[in-house]
Amino acid sequence: MRFSSLPAALCAGILLVCSSNVFAQQTGFQKWVSSFKRTAVSAGVSTQLYDRVFEGMTPDPRIKKSAENQPEFTRAIWQYLDSAVTEDRVSYGQQMAGDWNGWLDKIEAKYGVSRHVVLAIWGMESSYGRILDNASIMRSTPRALATLAYQGGRRGKFARKQLVAALKILQDGDVVPEQMRGSWAGAMGHTQFIPTTYQAYAVDITGDGKRDIWNSIPDALASTAAYLSKVGWQSGETWGYEVILPEGFNYRLSNQRKNQVVANWRKLGVTRANGSAFPRGTDMARLYTPAGAGGPAFLLLKNFYVIKRYNNSNAYALGVGHLSDRLLGMPSFVADWPRGDRPLTLTEKKALQKRLVEMGYKPGIVDGKIGRGTRQAIQAYQKASGMIPDGHDSIKLLNRLQGRT
DSSP states (O other): OOGGGSOHHHHHHHHHHHHHHHHHHHHHHHHHHHHHHHHHHHTTOOHHHHHHHHTTOOOOTTHHHHHTOOHHHHSOHHHHHHHHSOHHHHHHHHHHHHHTHHHHHHHHHHHOOOHHHHHHHHHHHHTTTTTTTOTTTOEEHHHHHHHHHHHOGGGHHHHHHHHHHHHHHHHHTSSOGGGOEEOTTSOBTTTTBOHHHHHHHOOOSSOSSOOOTTTOHHHHHHHHHHHHHHTTOOTTOOSEEEEEOOTTOOGGGSSOSOOEEHHHHHHTTOEETTSOOOSOTTOEEEEEOTTGGGSOEEEEOHHHHHHHTTSOOHHHHHHHHHHHHHHTTOOOOSSOOOTTOOOOOHHHHHHHHHHHHHTTOOOOSOSSOOOHHHHHHHHHHHHHTTSOOOOOOOHHHHHHHTTOO
């Protein structure tokens, strides 16, 4: 039913309730702003700057929805990669590599981080700066962080710390409040630094006295390289390899925390998907099978986990690694993804665990968390059922367990 078709009295009542809720929220927010001022000032933020930043500020109503819809955590990994590593992003990134070649030479020489990885992060974070003027995506960083801090919850403590850091950045003069824009979570500029990471790692490679990741592409790219270098980037090495596993492979060796040297994986019959030899047998690597036996497999090197320091998501790090390879001119993955399948929701994961318990297997606590115990229970069921025992949870597996296939 359309709002306009409701009786006038009911419409007036709805509007009154909505207006009252908005007013109450804004009043509560203003009280929070007043109380947080003491925290910011005690941390070294001037009252003049604080008052300027918060003058007329209201909470951002879009933040809650954005926080609940992070694609790297809510979508199938192949859906995420489809949107992260597009042909446009590859071709435009290669154009940017040419346009900024001189600065990339300097950055690569100084920090030892592959230009293609730096470009890939730029592409993943802001589509090479093309979304920075998109008001539906980019928000005022102080307002976004203030909204998260005011809402509290598990992000509240993080947001309060980042908000103080953002105010200190403004006080240092690297950017003015009107230009301090970024994501709903407070990540800023071309390569999306959170404020405390900016404070610790951002650099001024142009020498103009400002670490300007909002308006200076060289500063943004150099800051990203500086960060990766300082958190452990292995110069001259890649992030990992797509690999082919031999028939009858023991999938208990995949998705584990333990590393093995590449030479050991090679002895187990693991080969590179593109047919090339591994360049170094002494590299330590973990086997990652994000879609089980039905999708690509990867040996992940240390640089993969360095990329995860930027965003703690396997899907994100795989996206950056794959995009960097494509920018280098390498082809897409060899193996196909199981596009007819999909990941389980939390409720479905609990249902899978519950069904395994009912069938006599031992996945552990029915909590929706697919850990080692659940994977081992899945493998035991798969082995008993004549399936490849890869321990991978999926909607197809749940349907089979529940007798729907």
